[in-house]
Amino acid sequence: MSTLNYQITELNNGIRIVTETVTHVQSMAMGVWVGVGSRYETEAENGITHFIEHMLFKGTKRRSAQDIAREIDAIGGQINAFTSKEYTCYYVKALSEDFALSADILADMIFNSQFDEQELAKEREVIIEEIKMYEDTPDELANDLFALDMWGNNSLGRTILGVEETLAGFTQERLKDYMKRYYTGINMVVSVVGNITHEEVIRILTPLFIQVPRGEKNRFAPYQQEPPAIHCHQKAIGQAQIAIGVLGVDNTSDELYPISLLNTYLGGGLSSRLVQKIREEMGLAYTVYSYHGAYSDCGAFIFSAATRAENCQTVVNLIIDEARQVAQEGINDNELKRVFNQMKGSLFMGLESINSRMNKLGRSLLIQNEIITPEETVEKLWQVTPEMIQQTAKKLFAEGRFCVTVLGQVENITIKPIE
Numbered sequence: 001m002s003t004l005n006y007q008i009t010e011l012n013n014g015i016r017i018v019t020e021t022v023t024h025v026q027s028m029a030m031g032v033w034v035g036v037g038s039r040y041e042t043e044a045e046n047g048i049t050h051f052i053e054h055m056l057f058k059g060t061k062r063r064s065a066q067d068i069a070r071e072i073d074a075i076g077g078q079i080n081a082f083t084s085k086e087y088t089c090y091y092v093k094a095l096s097e098d099f100a101l102s103a104d105i106l107a108d109m110i111f112n113s114q115f116d117e118q119e120l121a122k123e124r125e126v127i128i129e130e131i132k133m134y135e136d137t138p139d140e141l142a143n144d145l146f147a148l149d150m151w152g153n154n155s156l157g158r159t160i161l162g163v164e165e166t167l168a169g170f171t172q173e174r175l176k177d178y179m180k181r182y183y184t185g186i187n188m189v190v191s192v193v194g195n196i197t198h199e200e201v202i203r204i205l206t207p208l209f210i211q212v213p214r215g216e217k218n219r220f221a222p223y224q225q226e227p228p229a230i231h232c233h234q235k236a237i238g239q240a241q242i243a244i245g246v247l248g249v250d251n252t253s254d255e256l257y258p259i260s261l262l263n264t265y266l267g268g269g270l271s272s273r274l275v276q277k278i279r280e281e282m283g284l285a286y287t288v289y290s291y292h293g294a295y296s297d298c299g300a301f302i303f304s305a306a307t308r309a310e311n312c313q314t315v316v317n318l319i320i321d322e323a324r325q326v327a328q329e330g331i332n333d334n335e336l337k338r339v340f341n342q343m344k345g346s347l348f349m350g351l352e353s354i355n356s357r358m359n360k361l362g363r364s365l366l367i368q369n370e371i372i373t374p375e376e377t378v379e380k381l382w383q384v385t386p387e388m389i390q391q392t393a394k395k396l397f398a399e400g401r402f403c404v405t406v407l408g409q410v411e412n413i414t415i416k417p418i419e
Contacts, residue, residue, distance in 0.1 A: 003351060004373050006361055007198040013185035013214045017205055018361045018371070019198045022354055028099050028194025029358040031091040032106055033366045035187035037084045038160045039220040039295070043153070044169065047127070047162015048178055050083040051170050054127060056090065057081070058119040060112040063105070065119070071105060079105070083160055086220075086295060087366055093355060096195040100204050107208035110183065115172040124167050131161050138407060139287075139306065142241035145233050146405040150245055150300060152226040184215020191362030193354045223298045230404040230413050240312040240408030241304075244319055246401040248292050248299030252368060257380045258392040259292050259301065264339040265331060265389070266290050266322060267303060271338070273322050274303070282318070284311050296367070301396055309409045316404065316413055323397040324418065330390030340381055347374050 006020045038049055057079075059065045072079045077094030079102075090110060092102045134140045144159050151157030190209065192201045225247060249255045267274040267290025278288045288305040303323070307315045351357050351374060364371045399418050406413055 003348065003375065004357065004361065004371065006371060008365070008371075009198070009202050011185065011206060011210055013210060013212050015185045015188045015190065015209050015212060016365055017190045017192070017202060017209075018365050019191070019196075019201045020193045020357060020361060021195070021197055022193060022357070023195055025195050025354060026095055027093060027354060028096045028102075028192060028196050029091065029093045029354045030099070030102060030106065030190065030192045031089050031358050031362045032110060033189040033191065033362040034088045034090075034183055035086070035218050035366055036088055036182035037086040038158065039085045039155045040182060040218060041155055041158075043158070044166060045178070046155075046158050046166045047160070048166070048170055048175065049088060050160050050162065051123070051127060051167065052175055052179060053081045053083045053088055053090075054123050055115055055120065055175060056109045056113045058123060059114050059116060060108045061114060062108055062112065068105060068109065071101065075101065077102060085156065085160065087363070089359075089362065091355075091358070099192075099194075099196055099201070103204055103208060107205075111211065115175050117172055120170065120172060120175075124170070127161060127167060128164055131159075131164070134159075134161065138235070138237050138239070138241045139304070141235075142243050142304075142405060142407040145231070145407060146243035146245060146302070146403070149229070149231045149405045150226060150403045152224055154224050155220060156223050156295070156298075157226075182218050183212070184218075185209075185212045186215050187218045188212065189362050189366040191358045191365070193358040193361065223295070225298075226403070228401055228403045230415065231406070232410050232413060233405070233407045234409065235407055237408050238308075239306040240309045240406055240410050241306050242312065242315060242319075243302060243304050243405040244316065245300045245302040245403050246396050248301040248396070249294065250297050250299055251294035252296075253294075253299075254380075255392060256292075256294060257377075258384045258388045259396070260343065261336065261339050261381060261384055262326065262389050262392055262396075263290050263292050263301065264343055265335060266326065268339070269342060271342075273326075274305075274319065277322060278305065278315060278318050284315050284318070288315075288319075312406060312408070312410045313413055316406075317416060320397075320402060320415060323393065327390065327393035327397045330386050330393075333386060336384070336386050336389065340384075343381060344378055347377060 075098040079092045081090040094102045148157045285307045290303045
């Protein structure tokens, strides 16, 4: 029996509604997932998806921005949103008895926002401050610089927030036109988890969401990868921020499973190779980890660390040495069993809140067009062998595949050739 007992209904306009009834709670979490993110923007539109996300909280035909905040606070609810490279999510959490009001507020924001010109001007300044905040946060800035270094000046390499020059050109008309193009039924999923039945959710949501035109599947330009190289970006900060990455796989690839285990082994937790070597054994960094970021058509396996400038070359060498060692020597059965159990535990414990279950259902259905249960994921991970992990490491960490980004007071970094 699956730990995700969900039901799916597709409305006539293509919107899919997925629910899971959880009877031992008194609350519910609802997310409206839209298949549009910064990858869908032209260079002149950079930041418009995120700008729209902000503006949907600034007033509708029926509610002012203050009304939205007051109505949510009056029921003890929480409402927020976020924008990624490939999707946007608007979500609310409240008591199950307040589902109808919560759904009405979200739908009102998404379909009836006014985009008042005065509010546009104010929110433009707010986002500029958000950009400045990120520029003053070294690890966030390093991530943005790495994306630019790896993917170049295309939609995957540009920032989600945009830049001041593009923000200046966003008008009410441009925002409404962008929403008309991309906020269509075929590109939307609504996920609801909590103490409420599927039938009740469909009854309440259908009249709110059936108004959306069906539209066509949103598309973005294929990714482009820059030739792997070393990039040193100068900034007067206390530590050098390091990002090292290689081209990975897309979010539907079966290779995700050996890559996930490889990632856990190398940089996923306190017992990982990188943490034990660089932090515990050598004391060269407080923060060091790895992750694999997957998109619809590509992905990147990324190592991240922060260290003093004088130790930067040493840390870069150690990260690449550890990656190459796995490619050359592989891992043994006991190591594989340990990281499998680590991932299994993390996977199931991550689904103990209704928010995380709502996120899992909505994102999976939108991005992968299906819901892969935790049991199915565990079964796929269980089938991975040490030989598969070594072959994956050989493919990922081959000579000439590393893109290196360093932010800080570091003039030069080199990569040792394979001996």
